[in-house]
Amino acid sequence: MNILIIEDNHQKLQSIKETITEELSERSITPSISIASDLAQAKRYICTTLYDLVIFDMFLPENSSSTNERDCSSELIQEFSISKNYQTEAIALTQFVISEIEDIQLFNLSGITVVHYAEDLNWKLALKQKINRASQKVRCDFLIFCALSSERGAYQETNCTLGNKKNIYGMNCQEVEIDGSRGFIITPRGMGLVNMAIISSKAIELFQPKIVAMSGICAGVQGESNFLDIIVGKTCWEYQTGKWKDGNFEQEPYYAELSRSLQVDLEQSSEDLETINHLRNNLYNSALKSMKIRIAPLSSGSAVIADSEMMKKIGMQHRKMAGLEMEMYSLYESAAQSLSSPLVFGAKAVVDLGGVDKNDDYQEDGCIISARYITLxxxxxxxxxKNHS
Structure with missing residues (x-):
């Protein structure tokens, strides 16, 4: 459990730490406690690290070289509200009488409980209640989204460790562990942009992951991709946005992109023969002999396309478009608009070319290789x- 204590009074700090240790030792939880003793340090910690609990003091020195305390509550609250900790359990312990605090409403609006710190020890009960709530919150390192149960089932053919399926706040989740990191594979109620936008936004806000991903299958674009190629969405957009005017549809796509650093990492791995061999291990579809990992533009829409002419029209929105699918743009936007700002990427395997000759010949292997790629x-x-934290 990761806890931040913002406090410059040594005696008060020791009392808070003793209370935390006393409460968590009963559950065999060893907390990781960070201490911020001035405003500059507190703001830095709040902005850079995700905590399970933040304990505020209102009066602090400006920085480590200052000895004069002042009321820093408005700056702390503002920083907290726009940081990755905006949903973190928080409590302010103050030696001032609550009724005399002028900006008490600012704390209430930010979800920060304000408690009077005094000798009667009622503050301990309030703090223990916050500790209990924080320890019960479900957080994870990563999330994987799959639009279909068959796409999620493909993770049985990967090196990850699958756990129990759970209903968490109405979401269809399955526990998964990758190299010691824990997460969930989540399947929405149905396919399409709307279902994915709802479930991914809800899950990202609830679980606060460091990174989110998506695997599955898609249609390829003739000339830009082939059967069982893996397409990683370098740029994603919804092809259905625009305006109908005088019987014609004027396109107005909005784009979401990979982070530049992540894109470089994925591009480098796409050229690794060992990675390719890992993906097609014990799979014998002839198309896998020439499969490639393509970091390329990919378009999303809620309709299944089985029309080559429509594929051409959509392809006009980006001359290098390599694939068409139904959910990835929503995931990219959900991650981008979240204050927790997780890394995000999606990878789908080509199982048809968007024409009338759609079939299931490539779907099983497509689900497996995309799941293996995401896992890797x-x-x-x-x-x-972890190395950078």
């Missing part, structure tokens, strides 16, 4: 994140 890339990125 998550392992590398989670290791990188």
């Amino acid at each position: 890339m998550l392992k590398e990125q989670l290791k990188k994140l």
Whole structure:
């Protein structure tokens, strides 16, 4: 359990730490406690690290070289509200009488409980209640989204460890572990952009993951991709946005993109023969002999396309478009608009070329190789994140 204590009074700090240790020792939980003793340090910690519980003091020195305390509550609250900790359990312990605090409403609006710190020890009960709530919150290192149960089932053919399926706040989740990191594979109620936007936004806000990903299958674009190629969405957009005018549809796509650093990592791994061999291990579809990992533009829409002419029209939105699928743009936007700002990427295997000759010949292998790719890339990125933390 990761806890931040913002406090410059040594005696008060020791009392808070003793209370935390006393409460968590009963559950055999060893907390990781960070201490911020001035405003500058507190703001830095709040902005850079995700905590399970933040304990505020209102009066602090400006920085480590200052000895004069002042009321820093408005700056702390503002920083907290726009940081990755905006949903973290929080409590302010103050030696001032609550009724005399002028900006008490600012704390209430930010979800921060304000408690009077005094000798009657009622503050301990309030703090223990916060500790209990924080310890019960479900957080994870990563999330994987699959639009279909067959896409999620393909993770049985990967090196990850699958756990129990759970109904968490109405979401269809399955526990998964990759190289010691824990997460969930989540399947929405149905396919399409709307279902994915709802479930991914809800899950990202609830679980606060470091990285989110998507695997599955898609249609390829003739000339830009082939059967069982894996397409990683370098750029994603919804092809259905625009305006109908005088019987014609004027396109107005909005784009979401990979982070530049993540894109470089994925591009480098796409050229690795060992990675390719890992993906097609014990699979014997002839198309796998020439499969490639393509970091390329990919379009999303809620309709299944089985029309080559429609594929051409959609392809006009980006001359290098390599694939068409139904959910990835929503995931990219959900991650981008979340204050927790997780890394995000999606990878789908080509199982048809968007024409009338759709069939199931490539779907099973497509689900497997995309799941293996996501597992492998998550392992590398989670290791990188741990090294940088």
